[in-house]
Amino acid sequence: MRGWLTLFLMLAASPAAAQSVVTSTAPDAVAVSVFRDPERSEGGEIERDWLNGFALISETRTIDLAAGESVIRFEGVAEGMIAVSAIVTGLPGGVVQKNRDAALLSPASLLDGSLGNRVHIRRTDRATGRVSEDEAIIRSGPQGAVVLQTAAGFESLRCTGLPESIIYNGVPAGLTAKPTLSVTTRSLAAQRVTVTLTYLSTGFDWASNYVARVAADGRTLDLFAWLTIANSNGESFADAQLAAIAGTLNTVSDFDSLADVPQAPPLRLTCFPLGTGRYGIPSPPPPPAPAAYLDNEGDNIVVTAQRRSAPMMESAMAVSVVAELENLGDLKLYRVPIPVTVAANGQKQVALLVKDGVPFKTIYRLRSSPGDTFESMEVERVLRMENKEAARLGVPLPSGQVAVFAPRGDESLLVGEGQVRDHAVGEKVDLVIGESSQVRVDIIEGVAPKMADGDYRVTVTNANPFAVEFELGFYVDSDPKLDKRLRKLPRRDGLLTWAIRVPANDSRSFDYRFVEPD
Amino acid sequence: MRALARTCGAVVVAGVLAGQPVAAQDPTVGNAQGQLSVTIYNGGQALVQDIRQIAFPTGRSRQEFPDVSAQIRPQTVSFAADGTAIVEQNFDYDLLSPNALMQKAVGETVTLLRTNVATGAETRERAKVLAVNGGVVLQIGPRIEILRDDGMPVRVIFDKIPINLRAKPTLSITVDSKSAGTRAATLSYLTAGLGWAADYVSLYDEKAGTIDVQGWVTLTNTTGTTFDQARTLLVAGTPSGQPANSRYRPQPQGNLRRAGIETAPREQLGDYYLYPLAERTTIANAQTKQVSFLDVSGVPAQKIYEYAVSGFDTMTEPRSAASVIKFNTSAKGGGLGDALPAGTVRFYQRDLRGDPQFIGENSIGHTPMGSELGLATGEAFDVKVQSTVVKRERMSPRIWRTSMSYLLTNARAQPVTIDLVQRGLDWYWDDTRIITESQKSERLDSDGTKWRVAMPANGEVTITATFETRY
Secondary structure, eight states: OOHHHHHHHHHHHHHSEEEEEEEEEEEEEEEEEEEEETTTTTTTOOTTOOOOOEEEEEEEEEEEEEEEEEEEOOOOOOTEEEEEEEEEEEEETOOOOOOOOOOOOOOOHHHHTTTSSSEEOOOOOOTOEEEEEEEEEEEEEESSSEEEEEEEEETTTTTTSOOOEESSSSOOOOOOOOOOEEEEESSOOOEEEEEEEEEEEEEEEEEEEEEEOOOSSSSSEEEEEEEEEEESHHHHHEEEEEOOOOOOOOEOOOOOOOHHHOOOOOOOOOOOOEETEEEEEEOOOOOSSSSSSGGGGGEEEEEEEEEESSSSGOOOOOOOOOOEEEETTTTTEEEOOSEEOOOTTTTEEEEEEEEEEEOOHHHHHEETTTTTTTTEEEEEEEEEOOOSSSGOOOOBBBBEEEEEEEEEETEEEEEEEEOOOBOTOOOOOEEEEEEEEEEEEEEEEEETTTTTTTTEEEEEEOOOSSSSEEEEEEEOOOOOTHHHHHHHHHHEETTTEEEEEOOEEEEEEEEEEOOOOO | OOHHHHHHHHHHHHHHHHHSSSOOSOTTOOOOOEEEEEOOOTTTTEEEEEEEEEEOOOOEEEEEESSOOTTGGGGGOOOEETTEEEEEEEEEOOBBBBHHHHHHHHTTTTEEEOOTTOOOEEEEEEEEEEESSSSSSETTTTTEEETTTTOOOOOEBOOOOTTBBBBOOOOEEEEEEEHHHHHEEEEEEEEEEEEEEEEEEEEEEETEEEEEEEEEEEEEHHHHSOEEEEEEEEESSSOOOOOOOOOSSSSSSEEEEEOOOBSSSSSTTTTEEEEEEEOOOOOOOOEEEEEEEEEEEEEEEEEEEEEOOOOOOOOOOHHHEEEEEEOOOSSSSSSSSSOOOSEEEEEEEEESSSOOOEEEEEEEEEETTOOOOEEEEEEEEEHHHHHEEEEEEEEEEEEEEEEEEEEEEEEESSOEEEEEEEOOSSSSTTTEEEESSOOOEEEEEEEEEEEEEEEOOOOOEEEEEEEEEOO
């Protein structure tokens, strides 16, 4: 039957020329370049339940072509494949057309495709266990329920109270288990060719996670970053060339809907009313939903570099493999230098960058508008570095999460967490890693007898046993009516900024006058 | 498969089938489509022409048309065959289901086949369906019963299917034919669920300053119907009126920078370009089909960076400029030389190993030949802008002066060009003029002015300007 079916399909598809179907089941080699979620905010984390990034997958496949027209079916591709982005190169006759077939084999499509065809209805006698099979023709479409024509007359399926089921003779033409990409090509002679299939796929994401370890002297830190790559596809990519791409790409297509596996409508059987008003029989359980987008239970964490969970606490990070950076136009490409396996429903980490002995300053920072008053306001703690080679950094820093550790005797303790945006080489890096309750700010207005309305006094207090650098940035445009004391302040990050060093266990003040313009 | 079904079906139930109102074409067997021509528009709409061979009897006959699109707009059907005149057209969607079958059997007699649950013995009796109202009331001889009220197994066997209950919505046309004979009949209709767009693969060579562009038409069939061996024509356009957008505020620069005035050497229908597929093709249900229509290499393309400051803003952090690839579609040298149907352009660039990598995508509308396109591919990691309001001065109650400073940084190892635009110069009744500027700008319109800044490799440039605004 199967042989007949295939033959018939081939004849139906191409009545004039013989067309051979070649199925390529798996790639010989694969390269995966992962892109971050374009919508994710700076320094955001991977959403492991729903990966919003994507990947460019490039597969090398060996295919034996027959002479004449062939249809090459590609199997073993990522299930999140965006078929319209597929590029096939290496075919001597080029690509006549590309098709993505998504008419899926399901109980409903089986019934629909068998309309008017002969099937068997199998009934089992509950009393005797006797199984009978009768021939029947399906007369109704898949909406509603099944009406069969049997030798006895016209009957409906599963309204009888007897255990009964339809046995089909074959799978209707054109139904596939999964959406399938195929290309049509022509070859003058039978030959073996190597083709490259390149496509975008959903179900990937990556992020960088920084670990900064402050040295005992408190003046330098060792900066280390993990490149964390996640794949929620059901396919694993063995021994892949893996790369991650930093920067923000423009996207306009809805990748998820392009890659979507169409929902197979469930087959709902209903009957005429039975008994005293029970409408139909309970529907059979719906067919299993298409595989969940991401099976979070099965996550397995693969660590390529050595020691993953413990090293954050240790003073030295030993890694043997660090991603290599190259420029890709206006993006940054991080290449994992060895072939690695990107597992299905898995997350993988490799070292992204290692920079030791980076000098930094801790700045206590507050931003406010003139005229604001505060009572014991906590201020931000900022780690400031210069992203320059002279300052032992000077590498692009892709956005990600930062955890800062400081030594306490033999151990390292977490002292702050924050986010970092994309930083180009040459930029100042300000990492906000938390707030301080030791350094606080009071801003008061017009306290008699010495001060009038519109007179403000800023007082910054330092309860630490060491001196701190403090900056207060004012959101104000300089205009000639502005108090000279404000107007003369230097600009930092675009803001007029009062910067002062506050000695240990001491305080400093700054007075200004400000009247809201009418 | 189909042949097998046909023969077996005929053998097993030939007697029953004889009573069926089978028209010229059996609706349940095989694919009844004839010679198909499909014309597909961009907005998910298509015109289907189906030429079928129909054996007309003399006089009035009803012809059914199975295998038309499941999303047919029946009100758009037209029909023509030599020597026939249309009496009426019908679109029937009274679908066959057990419930419908039972409802239509009211007053009719059916066969009940009971199975004894203890012995498996079958008994057969005839019953008249009296009513189907929340339960089936049957008359069996003198007794009145409710079907399966006791929950025991009963097979209900109907003698026939009423004529108007159909497996699928069915189009039928009643015609008057002058003479008997098999003739070609042309059926044409509009259907939803069949649309197309273009997908462009554009490989950008930054060193050479060129792009290679391959264009694919992408057909999407969600009609629920397969169109067999169809002659396919794609129309670049959506023939339906859309309310015009009224925009008061100027929008950021679009992708079409200058509309072209050249005509592409392609077939046209009115204002629309036509893209015929070379061969007949089968458009399967739930299929996305791509066919190449354009392959051009070495089109000159420039990369430029763009950033628009929306108002007089102080930015505390620098922001990335957009990287934009510009090219034109002219045939007069230096261009792509074709009109481009609307779609998505995906850009690729080779990495150090020579493998193409994706660098971003953008969309284009229908683009006449000779147009200039500027497509943003993303934000530049290394080219950034930080604007600062240095001073705001009130010159008089209605006149303000704003001094702006823009720090432009380039961390790339190559010199780059950036278009810096200050927007927000025309906020309702403003009248904004530039008093001083460190480099001559080009006023784009009342709302914006543009500096084209050449930036050195690994360098920075500061642009300053003073604006005077009258309220």
